[in-house]
Amino acid sequence: MISKTDLIKISAYEWEIPASYRPDMRVPVRIFASEEILKDVTRDKSLEQAVNACSLPGLVGSVKVMPDMHQGYGFPIGGVAATRYPEGVISPGGIGYDINCGVRLLGSQITYEEGEKYLGELSTALNQTCPSGVGTGGHHRFSTREIDEVCRKGSSWAREKGFATEQDLRRTEDRGRLQGADPRFLSPRALKRGTDQVGSLGAGNHFIEIDLVSKVYDDRAARAMGLSEGYLALQIHCGSRGLGHQVCSDYVKSMQGAVTKYGIVLPDRGLVCAPMDSPEGEAYLAAMACAANYAFANRQVLSHYAREAFESVLAGRIKDWHLHLVYDVAHNIGKLESHDIDGKSLTVCVHRKGATRAFGPGSQELPSEYAMIGQPVLVPGSMGTSSWVLRGTTAAMARSFGSSCHGAGRVMSRSQAKKAIWGEDLLKELKRAGIMVQAGSMAGLAEEAPAAYKDVDAVVETVVGAGLTDKVAQLKPLVVIKG
Amino acid sequence: MGVLKKSPELCILKEIMINSLAGFEEQSHTADLEIKVWGEDLPSLFTAAADGMFHLSGIEDYEKGFSAVKESISLDAMDYEGLLILFLEELLYRLTEDYMMFAIDSMSVSTDFSLKAKLKGTQIRSYQRDIKAVTYHRLNIQETDQGYEVNIIFDI
Secondary structure (H helix, E strand, O other): OOOHHHOEEEEOOEEEEOHHHOOOOOOOEEEEOOHHHHHHHOOOOHHHHHHHHOOOOOEOOOEEEEEEEEOOOOOOEEEEEEEEOOOOEEOHHHOOOOOOOEEEEEEEEEEHHHHHHHHHHHHHHHHHHOOOOOOOOOOOOOOHHHHHHHHHHOHHHHHHOOOOOHHHHHOEHHHHOOOOOOHHHOOHHHHHHHOOOOOOOOOOOOEEEEEEEEEEOOHHHHHHHOOOOOEEEEEEEEOOHHHHHHHHHHHHHHHHHHHHHOOOOOOOHHHOOEEOOOHHHHHHHHHHHHHHHHHHHHHHHHHHHHHHHHHHHHEOOEOOOOEEEEEEEEOEEEEEEEEEEOOEEEEEEEEEEOOEEOOOOOOOOOOHHHOOOOOEEEEOOOOOOOEEEEEEOHHHHHHOOOEEOOOOOEOOOHHHHHHHOOHHHHHHHHHHOOOEEEEOOHHHHHHOOHHHEOOHHHHHHHHHHOOOEEEEEEEEEEEEEEO | OEEOOOOHHHOOOOOOOOOOOOEEEEEOOOOOEEEEEEEOOHHHHHHHHHHHHHHHHOEEEEOOOOOOEEEEEEEEOOOHHHHHHHHHHHHHHHHHHHOEEEEEEEEEEOOOOEEEEEEEEEEEEEEOOOOOEEOOOOOOOEEOOOOEEEEEEEEO
16 A cells, blocks of 8 residues: 655645556656645555556656546546657546546526526426436437547537537547547447437436536636526536447456457456557547537537426526536546657647646647637536536646646445435435435435545645646536436 | 345245345445345356346336246356356346346356346336345455355445
């Protein structure tokens, strides 16, 4: 077990495990954490997993871990690792089973005073229009040929079908379409699993939430994003559903052989990988892009349903019920990006496993409205606690491959949470706090209780203290829809 | 503690006998789900693992009697761990796609890392939890005095 004495303190919010800590480390680990957060993270295996990740061939810089880290199944959740393209490796486990799990935030012109009396109706309408829950598919079943199109085009497919606007595409990471997606690299099972899940939320920690913009910290950035204090907003958190899970499972399996073939020695089979210029690596990159595009389309279709719900409840009752997309970010993904490494611009594959891209001002990937302020970074809290809107900084580009945290991060196991918390009690407690919850199951609700997570505010203070992001606005939950 | 009994009709989701030769037990894991599984031989280890996975899925409502659907499966892998994952993924796929739960009627596991099994299926009406995947993380089948043991982590 790694303890605090093994760490070198860089600043109040940054620590290092040097590459000399273990012989198989190719690079050091950089940890973004306050003293308080370190106490939590040294209790589980997240730092050990970060050290394991340092054995991947082709790594550059250091493996980063964000303050919301917790142990995963190979990589730590909250991990960021960049490998040199094309000879470095890509690791499906460093991206996750829910490929392009992510969050989007939609803003509104609805004040709390106007919207408050309709929150109950909105909750019911969202629950009806946005399919959620274990094993629940979308409203439509598509042919595998149509799923091919979804995988190739992502949000552009949604645009063609009338589910998206041009502004939606502009305000989605990569316009909601990763290049290089090739459905020929998907297994028949992956495609089949995709046929009935476009526009579905799923279960677990996925949610749709109506929030109140409770405090604005940065007027200029909030204005650019169309967010104002006292107005309603909506978050959607979900990913690529069964199609993405199947892609990861398929390639974790196929890469078990690739590791031997390319002479790669790893401390954990959950880290299996292949060089990006190998047939196995190229195939995974093409399949992963398909799943990522499927997830972008999925969140886009859900946004369309949410807009329909708002229209059905609010049209004719209030003046402007429209929801505009602020931004859509991926937090389980591998991206080919250019970064300055030791004074040289290199193309690297940035694995973000439970970490969010946080590009700073001036980045060419950002739409013009965010060019001056930096990329909106969305950090959902645990149910019942604040969520945060942050913005990427120039320092993040230099220190974390333009990355930041993705949420609160678990501290309690699901079985502990279920033992400690009754879903029914939690529901009452949240109601007393003015939060309406629609949940698929009470046990599922208990597993996702706020007490099972770190304090999201402390996580945000850390990434802000470390200079990776700046605060833009805080959101308070009003209505939560959980699968 | 969930423990496997020999009769396939009874093997699912039961909590019985502690000192059995095969069974599973849920472990604590921060974000995912982990079970410890044991069996006197590889087929009973694999069967207990399937039992544990169905338990984690929270299947509550299913047709009694596993005789309606009979199937055979045949799988090959590079090692026993890979074979265990293939086997569990096969059952997981049928659970999520076809709402089918299977009991293992008979199984043989060969030293060339292949598996043949006869399954009896039953239709389920619902399950409580989506398991995304069976992971390779720290997966290591170990021989013990009583047979075999392995810890399996599921991503949820």
